Amino acid sequence: MMNYTSTRNNQISVNASVAISRGISEDGGLFVPENMPWLSYNDLNILTDSDYTARASDILDRFLGDFSTGEVLDCVSQAYTREHFETESIAPLYELESGVYLLELWHGPTCAFKDMALQLLPHLLSVSMKKTAPEKTAVILVATSGDTGKAALEGFRDVPGTRILVFYPEDGVSPMQKLQMVTQEGNNVAVNAIRGNFDDAQTGVKKVFTDSAIKQELADHGMVFSSANSINWGRLVPQIVYYISSYCDLIKNGRISAGEQINVVVPTGNFGNILAAYYAKKMGIPIGKLICASNANNVLTEFLQTGVYNRNRPFYTTISPSMDILISSNLERLLYDLSACDDAKIRDYMDSLSSTGRYEVDDTIKKSLSEHFWAGFCDDSGTRSTIRSVYENNSVVIDPHTAVAVNVYQQYREKTGDTSKTIIASTASAYKFAGEVLRSIKGENIPSDQRALIGELAKLSFSNPPKQIASLFDKPVRFKGVCNKDEMKKTIFSALGIN
Numbered sequence: 001m002m003n004y005t006s007t008r009n010n011q012i013s014v015n016a017s018v019a020i021s022r023g024i025s026e027d028g029g030l031f032v033p034e035n036m037p038w039l040s041y042n043d044l045n046i047l048t049d050s051d052y053t054a055r056a057s058d059i060l061d062r063f064l065g066d067f068s069t070g071e072v073l074d075c076v077s078q079a080y081t082r083e084h085f086e087t088e089s090i091a092p093l094y095e096l097e098s099g100v101y102l103l104e105l106w107h108g109p110t111c112a113f114k115d116m117a118l119q120l121l122p123h124l125l126s127v128s129m130k131k132t133a134p135e136k137t138a139v140i141l142v143a144t145s146g147d148t149g150k151a152a153l154e155g156f157r158d159v160p161g162t163r164i165l166v167f168y169p170e171d172g173v174s175p176m177q178k179l180q181m182v183t184q185e186g187n188n189v190a191v192n193a194i195r196g197n198f199d200d201a202q203t204g205v206k207k208v209f210t211d212s213a214i215k216q217e218l219a220d221h222g223m224v225f226s227s228a229n230s231i232n233w234g235r236l237v238p239q240i241v242y243y244i245s246s247y248c249d250l251i252k253n254g255r256i257s258a259g260e261q262i263n264v265v266v267p268t269g270n271f272g273n274i275l276a277a278y279y280a281k282k283m284g285i286p287i288g289k290l291i292c293a294s295n296a297n298n299v300l301t302e303f304l305q306t307g308v309y310n311r312n313r314p315f316y317t318t319i320s321p322s323m324d325i326l327i328s329s330n331l332e333r334l335l336y337d338l339s340a341c342d343d344a345k346i347r348d349y350m351d352s353l354s355s356t357g358r359y360e361v362d363d364t365i366k367k368s369l370s371e372h373f374w375a376g377f378c379d380d381s382g383t384r385s386t387i388r389s390v391y392e393n394n395s396v397v398i399d400p401h402t403a404v405a406v407n408v409y410q411q412y413r414e415k416t417g418d419t420s421k422t423i424i425a426s427t428a429s430a431y432k433f434a435g436e437v438l439r440s441i442k443g444e445n446i447p448s449d450q451r452a453l454i455g456e457l458a459k460l461s462f463s464n465p466p467k468q469i470a471s472l473f474d475k476p477v478r479f480k481g482v483c484n485k486d487e488m489k490k491t492i493f494s495a496l497g498i499n
């Protein structure tokens with residue numbers, strides 16, 4: 001049976017439902033599969049002839065040891081439906097130019113790639129809870145700087161056995177993100193603004209999460225805290241699927257022959273998305289280079305080039321905000337794998353990171369890093385000029401995160417001359433960042449009103465805005481609550497009906 005161990009203690013062995021319902025190991029480490037399933041030539045043939053749901057079920061079944069095949073299929077078929085995704089193919093490829101493809105991961109309910117995982121995770125969690133803590137309701141607490149909160153709300157909305165509460169900084173999210181959250185539908189959801197910044201929201205949530213009196217109070221009411229953050233294995237495993245699926249699509253459409261090596265480019269923040277591509281490679285998908293694209297917060301570029309991780313640097317707020325990160329949590333999983341499961345070494349690195357903000361990996365790991373990865377970054381002005389040039393040369397409008405990836409891919413092509421077929425992960429719809437995108441293409445002379453911006457972008461791109469965004473303006477506001485950061489407990493209890 002496929003079990004999971006901890007990156008900081010490889011004596012631990014738990015099954016998939018425990019790994020998913022706990023989220024993080026008690027030693028602070030991350031859960032990783034004890035071995036990687038291998039896809040044979042024949043497996044790949046079968047996957048190639050299947051649709052997205054069947055591909056996802058097949059792949060997840062190999063990872064979720066204590067889930068029955070029926071349970072896996074059930075979860076997957078509730079997540080990847082036409083009700084939630086705009087396209088039949090779920091994650092379609094768009095040919096940007098000959099041999100270069102955008103993997104569009106933003107056709108879900110919130111128009112960003114986090115939907116790919118957060119539409120599925122709640123169902124995986126719901127089944128995991130049934131196995132590990134039957135009869136209990138999972139209470140998900142989220143502190144968000146914008147995108148994750150909305151994607152989690154959409155994913156958990158009306159999923160049996162779950163409640164979700166989201167806190168966002170009152171003045172720390174974009175008008176569009178706020179509108180998305182305060183109009184959220186569903187009977188098990190609650191959204192609250194907090195007077196403070198994202199860190200205040202995050203710290204507050206962590207405090208509540210670890211408060212034993214609050215936990216006890218919840219337990220007395222049949223509830224238990226759980227988390228949906230990006231280190232949960234249940235968020236990573238759905239992301240492996242679309243890399244395998246897109247490789248199958250390239251074969252199916254005659255773009256590559258089976259076994260042909262491709263490159264993958266990923267705009268990276270917390271290192272989850274690109275790690276999923278690395279796992280796909282380990283499962284047998286012939287991926288040459290994994291190209292890691294960062295914005296001005298280029299801590300990963302430096303790390304992948306030198307083996308030194310150093311978070312002691314300025315933090316930049318950029319126009320690709322979902323990549324504004326200085327600690328990429330999921331990197332720990334990669335290091336565990338590249339160190340041949342040396343948990344003591346990982347503990348050393350992570351201790352050093354928390355005490356000095358820095359660590360340097362050994363020569364063996366450095367060698368593997370340069371074998372699998374290539375890294376680059378671009379700042380806001382590079383991002384803007386890429387949005388403009390892709391619009392002018394390829395007649396397609398891309399969002400700032402995708403633009404960072406395209407920019408870094410161009411750098412890679414220029415430096416290496418490698419013309420292998422390439423998949424670039426496109427992580428958000430341009431409509432989600434309409435203001436920045438329009439400004440990049442047309443300059444400062446653009447409308448200030450959100451609705452007008454969306455209309456303008458539609459004209460420019462000869463497309464219709466996704467209905468998830470167009471319909472927001474007509475939805476009633478359901479959540480007007482604002483609380484101080486020391487009132488979170490009260491707010492949570494009142495949302496849960498505890499007093």
Ligand SMILES: *Cc1c(COP(=O)(O)O)cnc(C)c1O
Nearest residue numbers: 268269270271272273322401427
């Ligand atoms: C979260 C996010 C990313 C970064 O993905 P990681 O898995 O954190 O590396 C990139 N682009 C968008 C639009 C995102 O929302």
